[in-house]
Amino acid sequence: MASISSPGIASGLDIQSIVSQLVALEKAPLTQLKSQATSFQTRLSTMGTIKSQVAALGDATAKLSKNTGWDAVKATSSNPLAIGVTVKAGAPATSITMEVQNLAKAQSTSSAAVPAGTAMGTGSMTIELGQWSGSSFAAGSGTPVTIDIDAGDDTLAKIAAKINESGAGVSATVLKDASGERLLMRSKETGEENAFRITVADDDGQDTDAGGLSRLAFSVGNANGMSRSQNAENALATINNVSISSASNTLSDTLPGMTLQLSQETTGPVEIDVSNDTAAISANVKAFVDAYNTLNTTLATATRYDEATKTAGPLQGDSTTVGLQNALRGMMRSVSSSTPYSRLSDVGIELKSGGKLEIDATKMGAALDNLDDLKALFTTTGSDPTAVGFGWKIKTFAEGLIDSDGTVTNKTDALQASIKRNTLDQERVNDKAARSEKRLLAQYNAMDASVGKLNSLSAFVSQQISMWNKG
Structure with a gap:
């Protein structure tokens, strides 16, 4: 039999409303389940924040657990325009006096002027790197580079391009002025060597005359070839009145951990000082304090009950979070085996009300003046994990919390499992409600159809009785 398209039309009952109310009763558990799901998600998000902040605390203390976190140095020059200075971390503190008598220079040569676009001849030119001593040239260990020249095509511009592509250790360019074109050449590196x-090997058979490729030759005493506009020279300087010589104006291995950049010759002594960069070290300590305070605030907010608003934090009463909060605060009060500083409070890092850390600038300044002792408070190692330096102690603790089987990780995994179970529970309630709705509609529709049949029969019987009475 075809189903009734409008439930309740025969019986006059609002079947759809009745079924909807009954299904709503079936779905009643969803209210609590959805509330739990929201709570789980909030707690999971909070644990994610805590995990991230624990990692940040571990990173900050890891820097303080190593020498590199304490080796920051700075360098100053009384004349940085003449002598610049940079230093690597760990460079020893020192003070020197330096003077520059001569800057390192590269050899430069120029050819005589020729009309623009002149073909320079046929043959080859060979370039050798080495050192001049008067008119004598001592070739270096490098291989000479030979460049072939074509008379019909190779102008100074094309010869310069071939030189630059040859890797001969020199650079070339063409200078144009009212006199014509000149070939300029320069060593790529400074220094006498x-x-x-x-x-040149000129196809005209003359290698030192005033024509052909001979015009591009360079050797001391050759009046027809290129002329030297700058000798190759070493940098000459004194450090604490000790003379030094360098092929480069950048002295990177003259003093340990220090790079000196010579830019000008000096007329007087330049003072160069290398000292511990206490500002950078203070910044590392402050980064640790800030990372701890950020985590402490998150933990306090998550576990607090606000009497004014009658609201609890997402992890209020959670034993894992409360235990973590107490453990961190206890660690800030612990001791290390270092001397004379064994507590954070000894150097001005003090635990205040609410678990917040504050830095006493006076105490910290005094500790920075005793940098080795301050460093030991964070870097001391030993067999007793409770007595090691605070850098190692807190770093290890933070890493343990977020390891694959750490407390924070396990709590996160447990919350994710609860969310998964909650989702399945909601699906089961919805499935059960959907089945109930289908069953109830079928039952009420069947009842409505039966009432319809009875109504039709009643109408027929009444009609027949009425007809009999008339007869």
Whole structure:
């Protein structure tokens, strides 16, 4: 039999409303389940924040657990325009006086002027790096580079391009002025040992005359070839009145951990000082304090009950979070085996009300003046994990919390499992309600159809009785 398209039309009952109310009763558990789901999600989000902040605390203390966190140094020059200075972490503190008598220079040469676009001849030119001593040239260990020249095509511009592509250790360019074009060449590196000599093999058979490729040759005493505009020279300086010489104006291994950049010759002594960078070290300590305070605030907020608003934090009463909060605060009060500083409070890192850390600037300043002792408070190692330096102690604790089987990780996993179970419970309630709705609609529709049949029969009987009475 076809189903009734409008439930309740025969019986006059609001079947859809009746079924909806009955289904709503079936779904009643969803209210609590959804509330639990929201709570679980909030707690999971809070634990995610805690995990991230624990990691940040571990990173901050890891820096303080190693020498590199305490080796920051700074360097100053009384004349940075003449002598610049940079230092690597760990460079020893020192003070020197320096003077620069001569800057390192690269050899430069220039050819005579020729009309623009002149083909320079046929043959080859060979470039050698080495050192000049008067008119004598001592070739270096590098291999000479030979460049072929084509008379019909190779102008100064094309010869310069071939030189630059050859890797001969020199650079070339063409200078144009009212006189014509000149070939300019320069050593790529400064210093006496990076000078160069140019010999040519001119197809006209004359290698030192005033024509053809001979015009591009360079050797001391060759009046027809290129002329030298700058000798190759070493940098000459004194450090604490000790003379030094360098092929480069950048002195990177003259003093340990220090790089000196020579830019100008000096007319008087330049004072260079290298000292501990207490500002950078203080910043590392402050980063640790800030990371702890951020985590402490999150833990306090998550576990607090606000009497004014009658609201509890998402992890209020959670034993894991409360235990973590107490453990962190206890660790800040603990001791290390270092001397003379064994507590954070000894150097001005003090635990205040509510578990917050504050830095006493006076105490910290005094501790920075005794940097080795302050460093020991954080870097001391030993077999007793409770007595090691605070850098190691807190770093290890933080890593343990967020390891794969750590407390924070386990709590996060438990919350994720609860959310999964809650989702399945909601699905089961919805499935049961859907089945109930289907069953109830079928039952009420069947009842409505039966009432319809009875009504039809009643109408028929009444009609027949009425007809009999008339007869």
